[in-house]
Amino acid sequence: MFDNYYQRREVSNSDLTALKELMHPRPMFGDREAAFRFGSLVDAIITEPHRVNYYEHTVDGVPYAIGDWDKAQEMKRALRAEAKHDAFLAKVLEEASTQQVSIRNRQLFMYGNFSFYLDTRCKWDWWFPQFGFGGDLKTTSAASQAEFDEAVDFFDWDRSRAWYMDITGSARDFIYAISKKNFRVFKKFINRDDAIYQHGRDKYEELAFQYWCLDLSRKDDEAQP
Numbered sequence: 702m703f704d705n706y707y708q709r710r711e712v713s714n715s716d717l718t719a720l721k722e723l724m725h726p727r728p729m730f731g732d733r734e735a736a737f738r739f740g741s742l743v744d745a746i747i748t749e750p751h752r753v754n755y756y757e758h759t760v761d762g763v764p765y766a767i768g769d770w771d772k773a774q775e776m777k778r779a780l781r782a783e784a785k786h787d788a789f790l791a792k793v794l795e796e797a798s799t800q801q802v803s804i805r806n807r808q809l810f811m812y813g814n815f816s817f818y819l820d821t822r823c824k825w826d827w828w829f830p831q832f833g834f835g836g837d838l839k840t841t842s843a844a845s846q847a848e849f850d851e852a853v854d855f856f857d858w859d860r861s862r863a864w865y866m867d868i869t870g871s872a873r874d875f876i877y878a879i880s881k882k883n884f885r886v887f888k889k890f891i892n893r894d895d896a897i898y899q900h901g902r903d904k905y906e907e908l909a910f911q912y913w914c915l916d917l918s919r920k921d922d923e924a925q926p
Contacts, residue, residue, distance in 0.1 A: 706802055711822035714864045717908040718857065724911065740840045743773045743879070747780065747838060748799035748826050772881065776840065779884040780877070790877060790888070793827050793836065801828035801835065805868045812910035819913060823865045836875035837861065842882060849878055849887040853897070860908075862891050863901030874898075 745752045745760045752761050758770045765773075784791040803825065807818045828835035839858065843849040853859055853876070862874045874891040891897045 706822070706824055709804075709822055711804060711806075711820040712909070712912060713822050713824075714861045714905070717860070717864070717905060717912060720908055720912055720915070721857075736840075739769055739773070739881075742769060743776055743840050744826065744838060746773050746777050775884060776879040776881070780879055780886055783886040787886075787888075789875075790886075793875075793877070797827035797829055797835065798825075799827060801825040801830075803828075803865075803869050808868065810906060810909050810913070812906050815910070817910070817913045819909060821864075821868050823868050825865065833869065834871040834873045835865070835869075836877065837865075839876055839878035840881055841878040841887065842880070843878070843887065844880055844882045844885070846887055849880075849889070852878075853889060854900070857901075857904060858889075859891075859897045859901030860904040861901070863898050864905045866891070866893060866898065867902070 742760055742765055753759075754762075758765050758767065780790070781794070784794050801824070803823050805821045808821045810817050810819060825835040826838040837858070841849055841852055843852050858876060862876065865871070866874050872893045876887075876889040876891075878887045878889075879885075880887070889897070891901075
């Protein structure tokens with residue numbers, strides 16, 4: 702049903718990221734396209750193995766260099782090893798649904814005293830339907846917990862988690878990130894109304910308002926001053 706997820710019209714967190722980069726460009730270090738491509742490989746190997754051809758080293762028919770392939774496999778092994786000491790992660794890997802899509806029509810937003818609506822969407826790496834919350838899998842260049850904590854803010858992962866939580870009304874959320882440098886696994890748990898959630902929500906509310914203002918295709922959304 703959701704094979705066309707990236708062609709859907711609802712607003713996603715990625716749309717907000719694209720808008721931020723358009724309105725507030727900043728220097729980017731490293732090969733961003735290569736990093737995104739590698740992250741997609743790790744996501745597929747861990748959460749969507751049916752897309753992976755292990756003999757031809759491809760995902761959806763797209764080939765990957767053997768170096769990237771071997772590193773992605775090592776990162777998967779690192780996550781599995783971590784789960785032997787992390788009971789929650791073990792439950793995530795064993796029981797959570799993967800790549801679950803959530804859609805919310807006419808989600809209400811507030812920016813200051815101004816209210817407006819957007820149709821929104823997100824795609825969970827992991828989702829617990831029985832508990833009503835989920836989380837995200839990341840690859841990171843961080844080599845320590847402190848560096849990972851900084852990455853949560855720098856790459857707007859806090860915004861992403863608040864966005865996902867508010868689409869579904871989740872009360873909690875989580876991130877597991879695997880280091881590309883030393884294969885350490887970092888984690889972050891988010892609860893509604895904690896500092897990470899609030900910071901992320903502040904970020905997305907401003908961008909969502911800017912998106913609403915610029916969405917010239919929107920003709921019939923209601924807004925109130």
